[in-house]
Amino acid sequence: MSDSAKSHHLNPHGKGDKTHASDFSYVGIDAILEQMRRKAMKQGFELNIMVVGQSGLGKSTLMNTLFKSKVSRKSVLPDPEERIPKTIEIKSISHDIEEKGVRMKLTVIDTPGFGDQINNENCWQPIMKFINDQYEAYLQEEININRKKRIPDSRVHCCIYFIPPTGHCLRPLDLEFMRRLSKVVNIVPVIAKADTLTLEERDHFKQTIREELRANGIDVYPQKEFDEDSDDRMINDKIREMIPFAVVGSDQEYQVNGKRILGRKTKWGTIEVENIGHCEFAYLRDLLIRTHMQNIKDITGSIHYETYRVRRLNESNILFTAHPPEHPTPGTKQSQTYNLFTCTNPHCGDWEEDLNSNF
């Protein structure tokens, strides 16, 4: 946002205005951008990213590489054993990071144990439940009578799904997971550890994946139906031609051509993480952070969350029985909520299981 504000000042060809010098037709409405920018910087941003994939695909390393700091679960809770847990766990780590005065609260949600067992049936259920729980928490805050100025946003904005680089096609588990979760969260599929594929293998693999996603009706981010205008569509089409991004992660630096870069050093060469000729990490980073971060959050808020909210409100047969409490005690949510969910349906409480089992 800061870039566009700056360029607006320098560029005299804005929408129907000149520079500040020629006063007649300049009102100053565009100054609002600067105000918004300053407010946003004071408030800071929140971003919640979930990483899903089999153990050993480099999820934690990629998170560290993306944000150029040790944000992953492994950096915070070092686990020397690296054992595969028996059931799927959901581990959420938050960090406050800052760059050029812009503060961000980044939450990385890790899912160790996904897809590692012999029997992986329904391994997506804990993840679905977690995502729905976050929506539920937000909804509860929203329907509060006295609600906070800024509702803390713990909804999962983006789910990065790691595909193992087999080179052939998607696995049944990948298909099932993405099919179910693309309906509730933005999924960004990436090909993990892409330094195992040559360029032709990579292209062939990506093409196969895109065809399979299309054939099964799975809509990953950026979704075609949410393109706002033709500009958006053009940009997003270009991105859609490139997904899934083939990424390589690394948090070790090496000296190459006099520069210190992140990479992996092997006997036959050094793989540079940020070199577009080597892997597509830079595209992923640009998509997630530099260009589409706000769009991802918007889609989560305005589409996925709204879908959840509508379904939830419909299911509970709302009775707007407002019971304003006589002695409201600050801090207790219960006393301040509309008795929104007093439903006549005796099976009201089962909706959660229904919701989770419908997928």
Next chain:
Amino acid sequence: MSQSGEKGKFPDAAGYVGFANLPNQVHRKSVKKGFEFTLMVVGESGLGKSTLINSLFLTDLYPERYIPGAAEKIERTVQIEASTVEIEERGVKLRLTVVDTPGYGDAINSQDCFKTIIQYIDNQFERYLHDESGLNRRHIVDNRVHCCFYFISPFGHGLKPLDVEFMKAIHSKVNIVPVIAKADTLTLKERDRLKRRILDEIAEHGIRIYQLPDADSDEDEEFKEQTRVLKASIPFAVIGSNQLIEVKGKKIRGRLYPWGVVEVENPEHNDFLKLRTMLVTHMQDLQEVTQDLHYENFRSERLKRAGRAVDEDVLDKDQILLQKEAELRRMQEMIAQMQAQMKMKSDE
């Protein structure tokens, strides 16, 4: 040893009989007969099994390969596909059968995926046992699985639960040689760490993989060193490729990346040569261990079972017998308890 059947060249040393010539005769006969070897490859899809087999034996075992899409894989079960190829090198004929197991580990629920494989191995043993006990034993075809390459994914942190379960289920039936596939994913440090991790986990779960025999004391130093190096490199971290790439004027097999070329036959890049050496120099030993250990185990189990008559009633009777024995034991325990109680009461 230049005595290749020429009876005139024997030294006149006293006490020389001439049966030192026997190994040569065996050698000639086996060269004429040719060798048979059955190799099974097991591993998840996409680990480069077919490429590795083609690279190892410099053939194309899978000319018309069809890889099904993910939606098709959901319905599929594990299949067994055996392809045989005759390879000849310097007059020695090898009839190599490669048994592939497509579909292994693909399904969401992989609980049953190794039943098919175990059944196949048992069937081969069964057939051999049947032929061996038959009347005409001239042309017994040995289709028993002599060696199983188990492909471990390099992307994990060690063995997956499926790997452990599968290896525990077949380590008493076939020689397991664990192989780390697609080793060009790993840096040297990662490779060493993964190898150590895998060996630790194998020891922890009590999995018996194929142990290379130590070199005999009368072999030369070079061979002993080679065997030591081979033993230290298990599990082998390999890369396969059949594409020829030009490097420094020479055409070599490898994989071309934007950041460099991985050479298949370069021992600094991967353990492909070691794997090939191991297979080639120990083919005989693998066959022997299959015959002496795994097949004999199978045979004694089988005959013990058959000895009780392969009759439903008798098998039931067997179970009834076991049940009665258990009941008897329980009764005895109860009696012992009651006796102890009575003793306590009388002591009071």
